[in-house]
Amino acid sequence: MNIDLTDTTSSKVNSALVKARRAAGYPAIGMVLTLVIVTDEGNHYDALKAASQASKEHPSRILVVIKRHGRTPRDRATARLDAEVRVGSEAAAGETILLRLHGELANHAQSVVLPLLLPDAPVVVWWPEDAPDKPSEDLLGQLAARRITDASAAEDPVGALSHRADTYAPGDTDLAWTRITPWRSVLAAALDQKHSPITGAVVEGEEYNPSSELLALWLAERLGVPVERDVSAGPGITAVRLMTKDGVICLDRPDGSLAELAVPGQPDRHVALQRRTTAELIAEELRRLDPDEAYEQAVSFGVQRLATRGTVPKLGTVPTHAPVRSAELSTEPSAEPVAVEDPVEPPAPNRAPAKKAAKKTAKKAPPAKKTAKKAPGKGPAK
Template sequence: MNIDLTDTTSSQINGALIRARRAVGSAIGMVLTLVIVTDEGNHYDALKAASEASKEHPCRILVVIKRPGRSPRERSTARLDAEVRVGGEVGNGETVLLRLHGELAAHAYSVVLPLLLPDAPTVVWWPEDAPGDPAEDLLGTLAQRRITDAAATEDPVAALGVRAEVYAPGDTDLAWTRLTPWRSVLAAALDQKQAKISSARVEGEEYNPSTELLALWIAERLGVPVERGVTPGPGITAVKLATEDGTICLDRPDGALATLAVPGQPDRHVALHRRATAELIAEELRRLDPDDTYAQAVRFGVDKLSRPASEAASASGSGEGASAPPPKKPAATGKKAAAAKPAS
């Protein structure tokens, strides 16, 4: 059921939600509120991904679309338009599209607050144009979990440096979520091969934040030097861990199927396909507690990764292999591991 409201208020939207639930004729149990802060051009893809994720986590989805206007007249006019969706394609949850016009675009907090589910967690997701400090953003203060995506920024590697400097418990990034399968396979490989790691190399696309985070995670957990290699991609293409018996190599050249080579064991094929945004959001909604592992990795410092001079030289000529300029060094927390240990 869809209800369109023009020049409305939060109170009227709550009333429309109640009417829609009664019209659907079924009890709806929702476990959280997911707030998506986006613009008119990107809201469709973000809402589609959130709706898919809500099949696993029934929730109330609030899509905040800011339309401040271009002309002085548009900017001075404050109006709230809403679209309430319950049942049908929405599934077990509720969706409210909030279009904030004019001056009201700067006061999204006041519009969203009355629409949050009572006694339920809140998650805020910025698919594009995340604030510099999500935890200090007014909408971010409402949430137990704040999701950003460094890959959607103009300089993803520099964005990681910003995330490190302003990190607060509850912050996370989809660039980190994309690493879950890689971290799981590497941890399992190190459990099977009990060997001391002397060095590592992580290869992937230029300016790919997930590749940088994976290298930081390995460096922080194993306490070894990690070299960052640049390849055409897609995404992360290989991880190589040097041991006394040989090299443990996880190679994914096509973005779908990887080969795991462990010294003394036959090669194995591993499914490491690049996951859709809906899968990433569903994973983030499974846990709402602070991700300490992400905090340790992102704070470790992108400038600690070494890049071969040969790659930098060839990149300057071809324009394909240059590594991103490192961001301002974030403050490191904790001590590096004194000896190599299996990743967890």
């Protein structure tokens, strides 16, 4: 069932929702949480499709907040709420409400969302793109137990990841971290087996891929070894290599689907590492609503520890040679910036032994004889 409401209020939306639920034949509420999606008109379809698929695993009330500030001063001065209520087969395994906030009302989305939240149920807020600078201080973010962002949707993904580390609060998470869950699981299982101590690691992936940076940070924080970043053509993360005294533990996924795990002294194994859809990522995040301590430790380890090295291919180009080593992650604590001084020349080597040897050879050498040359037709030279 689909109900359209124009120039309405939150109370009228709630009444229409109850009426639609009774007409569909299930007056009881069977949802486990409220998922609030904050997006725009151009991206709400993909976000709603992913959330609807995730609701099959987590039945929830989905509130899609679409802010339409208006282009003209007159549109920005008005305040109007248009809603669309979907119940039954139109809303997968839950309830869906599209809220279009026009004009000044777009700045007060929390006042519209608050009456529509499920009673005594957790709230999750998801920004598919254009996340606020501090999600935990956002008026909608303050209503939520979990706040989901996506650094890969930003113009500068690595910069956005660094900003997430500076503004982290318990309950924050990012889909760039969710994407590396299968990688972390396979690597942890490989390290559970008997192996020699790890001396270093290399993470290979696309240049502008925040998941590669997070995986490198996680390995450096957990293993306490230097981790280097190599740039490849992708897709996503392509390989992880762990250096040991017995050889290299390599997890290689060149095609974004099937990976090969090579462990010294064991036969190579194939591992399914399919790149997952947004719906699968959201479903994973909704499985646990407590703060993600592993994400906090990894992102707080410091993206600024990645120091650029060598030449990095430009965005959109495919390197025609071997992957370029572009960054190295140090495990030592970061220090304050130090002013660069003039380079100091190294001390001159000690030449005293060489001088003594030269004197000895000079004493042993016979003195040179002085000879006089006669000019033709003249007497001896004076």
